[in-house]
Amino acid sequence: MSDLKQTVTERNVVGVDETGENVQQRSRQVHTETAASKRSVASNIVWFLFGLIAILLATRFILKLTGANPENGFASFVYGVSGFFSAPFDSLFGTPSATIGQTQSVFQPSVLVAIAVYALIAWGLVKLINIASRSN
Numbered sequence: 001m002s003d004l005k006q007t008v009t010e011r012n013v014v015g016v017d018e019t020g021e022n023v024q025q026r027s028r029q030v031h032t033e034t035a036a037s038k039r040s041v042a043s044n045i046v047w048f049l050f051g052l053i054a055i056l057l058a059t060r061f062i063l064k065l066t067g068a069n070p071e072n073g074f075a076s077f078v079y080g081v082s083g084f085f086s087a088p089f090d091s092l093f094g095t096p097s098a099t100i101g102q103t104q105s106v107f108q109p110s111v112l113v114a115i116a117v118y119a120l121i122a123w124g125l126v127k128l129i130n131i132a133s134r135s136n
Contacts, residue, residue: 039133043126050122054115056082061111067103082111089114 010026017023060082068075089110097106 039129042129042133046122046125046129050118053085053118057085057111057115057118060086061108064106064108064111067100067105085118086111086114089117 012024012026014022014024056078059078063075063078070076070079086108090108092110092113093108095106095108095110097104099105
């Protein structure tokens with residue numbers, strides 16, 4: 001049997017209809033929460049967290065590729081936060097770079113691999129949540 005939680009809300013409404021007679025109405029709402037809705041919330045949280053990580057890593061990739069100034073506050077923030085998530089992959093490949101004028105453009109394929117690996121981890125966690133909640 002699945003874990004089922006119900007919330008019942010009842011309301012009495014008193015009023016006057018178009019003929020001028022007193023009318024009393026009763027309404028009832030039933031909200032049912034199942035294991036499936038809990039599973040959906042957990043899955044959405046996992047995908048949301050992956051989305052945040054992917055956006056940070058993609059922003060890092062674009063800033064490095066376009067040679068953004070690392071002294072800039074925004075770039076510094078993105079590099080600092082995303083560095084934690086890209087660190088396990090940083091030594092995977094070399095980092096080809098090109099200098100154009102005073103701007104150094106860096107191509108980091110390891111960041112693209114990191115996004116793909118985190119996507120696979122998120123997908124696996126969501127599948128695990130689905131399997132675990134079905135067995136309850």
